[in-house]
Amino acid sequence: MNVVNTHKRIINQPQVKVAMLLETLATKADCVWPNDKWPPIRFKNGLKVGEKGGHGIIRYSVEEYILGKLIVFRFLQPKGFNGIHKFEVKEINSTSTEVTHSIIMNTIGVKATLQWLIAIRWLHDALIENAFDTIENNFLEVKKHTKWSYWVSFWRFILTRIR
Template identity: 50%
Template structure:
């Protein structure tokens, strides 16, 4: 199955300001990734081309990187996710930027079911929360992504599974 999944958000700040946040991605001082609610994004060798890492059960390798503007990851797990995801930041005007995240992949038959019924829902909620973090960094009026019922059920299932695995 061909998958293209895109998210974008306008941030009313110059690209130079937003770029500073992107430099913290996958570090202990990460200001973007919603690691209080989701597994943290980590890379063995930091943010650089060739570094391997991911978040939770999703694994990838950095294939392109331009600090503060663009990062491209190639999926290595789950099996059957054949493609990439990219995080971009661009200037729209002197004081407005756009951040975007796009998955472009082909999935095997089994991976298609995983994407359709599980990963897509969790991914969409996670990315929107990450974008909330960027927007909230610059705003007094805080945004908060709300989970739909399916995301709540999936998160509860994985939380219980994680607890059972730790106690096994």
């Protein structure tokens, strides 16, 4: 199954400020990943090309890294997830920046396709919106929190019980 899943958010800050946050991804001072709500993103030797890591059951390697602008990850697990996901930071104007996260992959086999359709897609969508909240909240007094759907809450409940 062909999967293209894209999330975008406009952050009302200059690109350089948002780019500095992206550089903290997967560090102890992470200002992007919603570690308070989701399994942390980790890489043994830091975020650099060729490094392997991931979060939860999702594993990937860093395929491309342009400091403050682009990070491309290649899926390693789950089996049957063939493709990439990426974070991009682009300047709209001097006071606005667009942050994009995209998955571009094919699922191979019934198991991978069902994993994506039934659970991972919904969890992924919630995680990315929470990550965008985390980025934006670095600049806001009144913090944002994207609420989870019933389906996301259900899967999180189930997954915490089987771990």
